[in-house]
């Protein structure tokens with residue numbers, strides 16, 4: 137491991153790696169020396185991220201098309217088995233995939249959309265963690281699990297419906313898991329609130345906003361890299377902001 141390659145030799149899964157923050161995080165981790173497992177629903181988008189990594193001659197990534205809308209356990213078991221066979225263990229897991237759902241009052245919210253958002257943003261993450269934890273426990277050194285939160289997951293906001301509630305649940309899942317793993321493993325567990333970031337999801341949530349005025353995904357990567365790196369050993373059970381006045385300060 138070197139200062140510029142803090143993730144050298146590590147195997148890290150990024151969910152939602154085909155677009156937005158997930159794609160940028162995958163590139164960031166590959167540039168830091170990691171073999172990145174690119175998980176997402178749309179294979180073409182994952183292939184594009186793969187090609188970007190290849191173009192920079194970074195460690196070869198792996199494309200894992202996977203739909204977190206699945207509530208059956210079998211696909212998650214099969215995914216874990218596949219990773220075990222090909223990589224043996226995981227050193228990091230960035231849980232970044234998510235959907236926005238509707239922006240509407242609760243009494244207008246479609247029940248099927250509510251269940252879909254909760255499945256992808258919460259239940260799918262639980263199932264991934266449940267089946268990938270044994271591989272994280274096998275990490276030869278430290279390992280890192282990063283959840284993705286939001287400011288509407290800390291204080292509820294009108295019309296954000298299931299998305300807001302799912303992010304509260306994400307913060308809760310992070311805290312429960314962090315406490316369970318405290319003092320018993322080398323796995324640290326934290327959550328990142330990216331803050332307003334220029335992606336497709338942000339544009340859908342704020343359609344009249346000029347994307348040029350919004351922070352680019354590359355600008356929030358210092359925290360994503362730091363928490364995934366051994367330099368963050370000891371940071372555990374925290375929910376940190378990637379930007380803004382309370383942003384976590386990195387040397």
Ligand SMILES: NC(=O)c1ccc[n+]([C@@H]2O[C@H](COP(=O)([O-])OP(=O)(O)OC[C@H]3O[C@@H](n4cnc5c(N)ncnc54)[C@H](OP(=O)(O)O)[C@@H]3O)[C@@H](O)[C@H]2O)c1
Nearest residue numbers: 152155156157177178203204205233234332333335337338
């Ligand atoms: N951008 C912001 O301002 C902001 C602010 C706060 C928090 N966040 C959080 O940051 C994370 C990334 O958001 P983003 O802005 O980068 O959004 P994005 O560009 O819409 O990316 C979301 C990613 O999640 C994947 N995904 C969605 N449904 C999936 C499913 N069923 N199975 C597997 N993958 C699925 C998408 O892949 P497919 O399209 O292929 O399904 C996509 O790669 C999310 O958790 C979001 O809530 C973002």
